[in-house]
Amino acid sequence: CESMSIAKALAQVNKYRLKATQELRGLGIANIAGAMFNSYTTTGSFSRSAVNNDVGAKTPLSNFITGILVLIVLVLLTPVFTNMSKNVQGAIIIVGVMGLLQYEDFIDLWFVSKLDWLIWMFTFCFTLFLGVEIGLLVGVGVSLILVIYKTAFPRITSLGKLPQTNIYRNIQMYPEAEEPQGMILVRIDAPIFFANIEGIKDYLIDKLARAKKRHEKMNDQVRYVIIDMSPSPDIDVAGLHMFEELIQDLKSEDMSLILANPSKTVLVMLQRGKLIGELGPGGIQVSMGEAVEYAQSLLAYRD
Numbered sequence: 001c002e003s004m005s006i007a008k009a010l011a012q013v014n015k016y017r018l019k020a021t022q023e024l025r026g027l028g029i030a031n032i033a034g035a036m037f038n039s040y041t042t043t044g045s046f047s048r049s050a051v052n053n054d055v056g057a058k059t060p061l062s063n064f065i066t067g068i069l070v071l072i073v074l075v076l077l078t079p080v081f082t083n084m085s086k087n088v089q090g091a092i093i094i095v096g097v098m099g100l101l102q103y104e105d106f107i108d109l110w111f112v113s114k115l116d117w118l119i120w121m122f123t124f125c126f127t128l129f130l131g132v133e134i135g136l137l138v139g140v141g142v143s144l145i146l147v148i149y150k151t152a153f154p155r156i157t158s159l160g161k162l163p164q165t166n167i168y169r170n171i172q173m174y175p176e177a178e179e180p181q182g183m184i185l186v187r188i189d190a191p192i193f194f195a196n197i198e199g200i201k202d203y204l205i206d207k208l209a210r211a212k213k214r215h216e217k218m219n220d221q222v223r224y225v226i227i228d229m230s231p232s233p234d235i236d237v238a239g240l241h242m243f244e245e246l247i248q249d250l251k252s253e254d255m256s257l258i259l260a261n262p263s264k265t266v267l268v269m270l271q272r273g274k275l276i277g278e279l280g281p282g283g284i285q286v287s288m289g290e291a292v293e294y295a296q297s298l299l300a301y302r303d
Contacts, residue, residue: 003043168175168185182296185226193235222300224257234266240270258294258295
C-alpha cells in the first residue's frame with residue numbers, strides 16, 4: 001500500500017499514467033529475486049523517492065548512481081559525516097516531501113465532499129503521528145466503512161412524469177413531475193443485496209402506506225408498484241427473497257409489482273429464482289414509460 005501510494009503521488013505530480021498491475025508485478029519479482037540472496041524487502045521509500053523526484057531524476061539509473069555514491073561515502077567519507085546532525089538529514093527529507101504535499105486537495109474536498117474530506121483528515125493525522133502504514137490502514141478502513149454505509153442505505157427516490165414528455169424523474173428535484181393515479185413509482189439507485197434489502201423494504205412499505213393515505217383522500221386506490229431497476233446492476237438471493245415477499249404482500253392487498261428495465265444480470269437472477277412467473281404477464285417491462293402505460297391500460301380495463 002505504501003509503495004502504491006508513493007507511485008500514485010509521483011505519477012500525479014509528473015503527469016504520467018501509472019499501471020498498478022505492472023507496478024505490483026515488478027515489486028513481486030524484485031522480492032522473489034531478493035529472497036534468494038537474503039536481501040532486504042524491496043519496497044518504495046517515501047523519503048528517498050521524494051528526494052529523488054525533487055532533484056529531477058527520470059529513470060532507474062538514478063538509483064544506480066545513488067548506490068555508487070553511498071558506497072563511496074561509506075568507504076571514504078564516513079569520518080566527515082560522523083557528527084552530522086540528524087536535523088540536517090531530516091531537513092533534506094522534509095524539503096523533498098513538501099513537493100508531494102497537495103494541500104489544495106484539503107481545501108477542494110471541504111467544499112466538494114465533507115465525507116471525503118473526513119477520510120483525508122483521518123489518513124493525514126494518523127500518518128503524521130503514527131506512521132505511513134497505520135495511516136494507510138486507517139484511510140482504507142474508513143473508506144470501506146463509507147462504502148458499506150452507502151451500499152447499506154441506498155438512495156431510493158420517488159418518480160413522477162414530466163408534463164408533455166415520457167420522462168420520469170425525482171419528484172423532489174422536479175416538483176412539476178406528476179405521479180400517475182393508481183400507482184407509485186420508485187427507483188433504487190444501488191445493487192440489491194443482503195446488506196440493504198431491509199432498508200429497501202422498509203422504504204417501500206412506508207412509501208406505500210403514505211401513498212394509500214394520499215390516494216384515499218383523492219378517492220383513488222393504489223393498484224401497482226413500479227420499480228425502475230435500471231440503476232441496479234445486480235441482485236443476490238436475499239434480494240430475490242425480498243421481492244418474493246413483496247409480491248405476496250402486494251397480492252394480499254390486491255396490488256401488483258412491475259419491474260422496469262432490469263439489467264441482464266438481474267433478469268437472469270429473476271429467471272433462476274422463478275420470480276418472473278410470480279410477477280405474472282407484464283411484470284417485466286423494458287422502460288418506465290411502457291410499465292406505466294401497461295399499468296394504465298389494466299386500470300382502464302378494471303374500471
